[in-house]
Amino acid sequence: MKREQRSRPQEVLFACEDDCVRLPINAILPVHAQRKTVKASQKYLQITASIREVGLVEPPVVARDPKQPGVFLLLDGHLRIEILKDLGFNEVECLVSTDDEAFTYNKRISRLSPVQEHKMILRAIERGVPGEKIAKALNVKAQSVQRKARMLDGICEEASALLKDKPCPMVVFDTLRKLKAIRQIEAAELLVNANNYSSAYASAILASTPQSQLLDPKKPKQIKGITSEAMARMERELARLHEAITSIQDSYGEEHLQLTVVKGYLAKLLRNGRVVRYLAQARPEFLTEFQAIAEMTSTLSAETA
Template structure:
């Protein structure tokens, strides 16, 4: 038997040029027009304050314009470029992409989660950066910096692990802090399972938390718009919901395996012409249902899949 010649692996193409380049701001052409509302946004003010206080942290990404030598297409960082223009800065250090696809890099980057921002600020303070300087660079008040520093005070390690990359507002952690450790973990699991990290939702969980599971058990719960009777009903409903979720989690793997086996078995049956003819003659109402199960691509409901 003749062996085929071994194929040589193709070299991996690097995504960026090895060296940064310093470019005149005017030589960088935006791919997309900046919306008029951007200049009035909090993001624009924060980037302006950050560049003014500590300089440009993240270089813009550009690609060489093959049709116009000496000019560059801006792939990432349009707001930073506009801020530099407003501040009268004429040159900027850039990363040069070897691919000129005009997609927005920011769409591939997750926003900084609250836990990650907390750690970043704590690290900066440990290195000697003052709270006032951090507040100026982020264009927020010193009180807000202090809240971010205290974010995880009273929060158990399990919750930090569950929520470290989730888009949680600061007030969510302040609500979790009112619960004891085991209840904190249950609450975080409810948030993750529902993929809902709003203050309203965690307030509902707090309202449904028994008094004995609160850090300050002697202090009565107060949730705006809810009477003590309504909160008592919510406690019962939430308790039943948690029991149902736990039951589903325990049996989900086994049920999914059974459904997969049944799907494969029915697909094999429907591949047998004699069985199909028999079903059409004696059980025609089963054919359509069996075909639907055999052709399933997901066990989730249509509106969820």
């Protein structure tokens, strides 16, 4: 009996060529046109400031044009190329893709959250980068860099961990700083559960926080447009809401498992013709409900799904 030959592992194909290539900018053809208003955008100004101060961090991605030797198609980095042209550059170092599919690049943009930006600024400061240079690279004022660097002062680690990848503006952290650590965690959970990171929602959480859970219990809460009676009512309502959410979180896993088991059992039961005929004659309303449960594609409600 012949020994079976082991199948060789498939060769891994690299998405890009091994080395970056320095190319003339006029040899790079964009695959789409920029909007006329793009040069007035904040993003354009920030990238321009960054390139001017620290150079090009991420090289554009190009692909060789099979029909025109020496010509490259620009897959990713249209804004960077446009800025380099405006700054007077004639050449740029590019990453050469082996695939000319432009849709692949930046299909999902992962934006830098305020907490991640804070950590990036702290790391730069620790490495000796002057605050003025960081401000110029980010196209912001020096005072703004100092404020971003102090953003998590007074915020407990658990709360900052909950919000580390969330689009949570600095003003929300200013509000959280007025709360004790345990209340900061509860407030962060409320923000995440509601998927609402607005300053108005953070102020509502502050307004509904009992005085004893404030960092300075003796200092009265002052929320513009909210009376003391409204604050007291909000405290009671938000406390009930938090208890309800906690109760649901505690029982969700077990109830979801039970519903999944019931769904599987009913699907198996309805494959029995005798059972289906009996239900159709004796309990047609049960049959309708059982079929609806067995045919569910999701255990979430229609409103939630």
